Amino acid sequence: MTTLGILIGVFLICSLLSLSEGLKESIISELRTLGKEVLMIFPGEITDLSSLFTAFFGRGLKIEDETIEKIKKIEGVENVVPLDYGASLVRYKEKTKTVLLFGYPRKEAQELFKMNLGWKLDQGRWPKPKKREVIVGKLVPSDIFPGLKPGDKIYIKGREFLVTGVLKSLGTKQDDSMIGLDIEDYRKITGFRKGSHFALVKIKSGVDTERMAQKIKEVLKETQKRKAGKEEIPFTILTNEKAGSIAGNILALIQIIVFAFASVAIIVGGIGIMNTMFTSVRERTREIGILKAVGAKNSEILIIFLIESAIMGIIGGILGTFLGIFFAKFVEFYGQVHPLLYFKASITPNLILFGFFFSLFVGIISGYWPAKRAAALKPADALRYFE
Amino acid sequence: METIIKLEDVWKIYQLGKVEVFALRGISLEIKKGTFLSIIGPSGSGKSTLLNIIGCLDFPTKGKVFLDGKDVQKLSPDELARIRGKKIGFIFQQFNLLPNLTAIENVALPMVFQGIPEKEREKRAKDLLRMVGLEGRINHKPQELSGGEQQRVAIARALSNDPEIIIADEPTGNLDSKSGKKIMEILRNLHLKEKKTILVVTHDPQIASFSEEILVIKDGKIVREGKNIEEILWQKLKNERLF
Numbered sequence: 001m002t003t004l005g006i007l008i009g010v011f012l013i014c015s016l017l018s019l020s021e022g023l024k025e026s027i028i029s030e031l032r033t034l035g036k037e038v039l040m041i042f043p044g045e046i047t048d049l050s051s052l053f054t055a056f057f058g059r060g061l062k063i064e065d066e067t068i069e070k071i072k073k074i075e076g077v078e079n080v081v082p083l084d085y086g087a088s089l090v091r092y093k094e095k096t097k098t099v100l101l102f103g104y105p106r107k108e109a110q111e112l113f114k115m116n117l118g119w120k121l122d123q124g125r126w127p128k129p130k131k132r133e134v135i136v137g138k139l140v141p142s143d144i145f146p147g148l149k150p151g152d153k154i155y156i157k158g159r160e161f162l163v164t165g166v167l168k169s170l171g172t173k174q175d176d177s178m179i180g181l182d183i184e185d186y187r188k189i190t191g192f193r194k195g196s197h198f199a200l201v202k203i204k205s206g207v208d209t210e211r212m213a214q215k216i217k218e219v220l221k222e223t224q225k226r227k228a229g230k231e232e233i234p235f236t237i238l239t240n241e242k243a244g245s246i247a248g249n250i251l252a253l254i255q256i257i258v259f260a261f262a263s264v265a266i267i268v269g270g271i272g273i274m275n276t277m278f279t280s281v282r283e284r285t286r287e288i289g290i291l292k293a294v295g296a297k298n299s300e301i302l303i304i305f306l307i308e309s310a311i312m313g314i315i316g317g318i319l320g321t322f323l324g325i326f327f328a329k330f331v332e333f334y335g336q337v338h339p340l341l342y343f344k345a346s347i348t349p350n351l352i353l354f355g356f357f358f359s360l361f362v363g364i365i366s367g368y369w370p371a372k373r374a375a376a377l378k379p380a381d382a383l384r385y386f387e
Numbered sequence: 388m389e390t391i392i393k394l395e396d397v398w399k400i401y402q403l404g405k406v407e408v409f410a411l412r413g414i415s416l417e418i419k420k421g422t423f424l425s426i427i428g429p430s431g432s433g434k435s436t437l438l439n440i441i442g443c444l445d446f447p448t449k450g451k452v453f454l455d456g457k458d459v460q461k462l463s464p465d466e467l468a469r470i471r472g473k474k475i476g477f478i479f480q481q482f483n484l485l486p487n488l489t490a491i492e493n494v495a496l497p498m499v500f501q502g503i504p505e506k507e508r509e510k511r512a513k514d515l516l517r518m519v520g521l522e523g524r525i526n527h528k529p530q531e532l533s534g535g536e537q538q539r540v541a542i543a544r545a546l547s548n549d550p551e552i553i554i555a556d557e558p559t560g561n562l563d564s565k566s567g568k569k570i571m572e573i574l575r576n577l578h579l580k581e582k583k584t585i586l587v588v589t590h591d592p593q594i595a596s597f598s599e600e601i602l603v604i605k606d607g608k609i610v611r612e613g614k615n616i617e618e619i620l621w622q623k624l625k626n627e628r629l630f
Binding site for chain 1: 468500
């Protein structure tokens, strides 16, 4: 009971810090996938974290093929690759599951993935153009269709496809659970014959990305004006730089939240120890009287109580750190089993050291006041306490 | 013989809310080195307050207390702590042993605060426990000892730094008469053999009869003092109002 206060405090801090750090790393790695010479166009406006998610998943807006053709013609643009996704039933051996399909123009996109986004093969080979072949994410053979390997066949809406390779992890659970197929096949299967959810624009090297983004915006604006009579464009053009600043905003937000929670945890932990120390001093008032009667100086009483509160802090700290790490690992495991953002809890030696020294510090600080009060007691008053 | 303790017009007034309680009313007293004095009086007469003030556990509201000619109110808290540890040994009615320490650890505790090395502490604590007849109980904790045994541990602890003065507040108050007698014999031996100054507070005339001098206190005032113990105690029997 005595160390419960600090245990809860350190537990909260450790679990929050390791999880937020893990989340941070996962978001950074996701946003870093965008190469320097690549721009991404997708529907919606990114202004904050919530609109980022609706931008990705919420709206039914599509980039039209005509727009893509126009962008292709802009000077400085090397290539434009439309990308689309949608869920469909997939069968492998006896199992049938709904899996996210990812359609991309094989020839152009694969180069871009390899060169600019850093996608790598874990097993097998890349699918060849104009063949009924697919590539799968890292989690497909492990979680979705256990035992699946390159060379196996899968059936998407009754059509047979050859699995040629497995990708290395792309950083998120969603990306790693997709099956990538040629956009033509994708369109046949899903029936979405026009437009795409995303487009990647590869620009020529040496061309200013911001200027290109501006030019693309103008093309989009023009199309939008002609079609819907509106000036605003419902699309976002994400550059490497913009992605960095979004990442910065998200990280700042995460840090503020963590700081707020950690502050509460620190206060709760500190008050817990202080309360415990006050109780301990009250319970042991007579003992303090005895120590004084047998010659203990005020400074010695202070030291005795400070050592005690430091030990209490450390015990609480060690248990709290241990439980915090355990909890963070549990959340990480839960995140892998369930379709959440999939990330690793970041547990570093620094975090463990922080837990240790923080609890020691809080123990000493919050033990100081009660200890000082204990030391200042008159021996006769202390001895009379329970009498 | 030289004076070891001197009190000049000592008053102790406790403030209980708006009420002032007079525990001591102008006590003046001189105690010579090597005295064995009993302070007797009824409950609430101020005898324990007097003992606390003599033992530097408390300060008077008014008046002066001298130990070896030094005004104790002019001493720093550290000097007072040193006096309590080195010059005075305390024995309490409730024994006041630390429950988590063994008998030998309790006896050695005052020596820790005087900076005596561990080996020496252990040897002296063992010797003292042997002296009070507890050599077989040195590793027992207080709760494993009888009341009489606990009080003997407390006596050994009071002697650990070889103090000049031993102050005992109702040392037999929680003991049966046989154990009480044994405790008083130990104190008398310390007085006779080691010439310690011993002050005992009691309300039991039988316990008081072990001492050489007696001081009767009532309502915070000394009503009688002297060496004619039997006469004073006889007076008590005749006049119960004294106590």
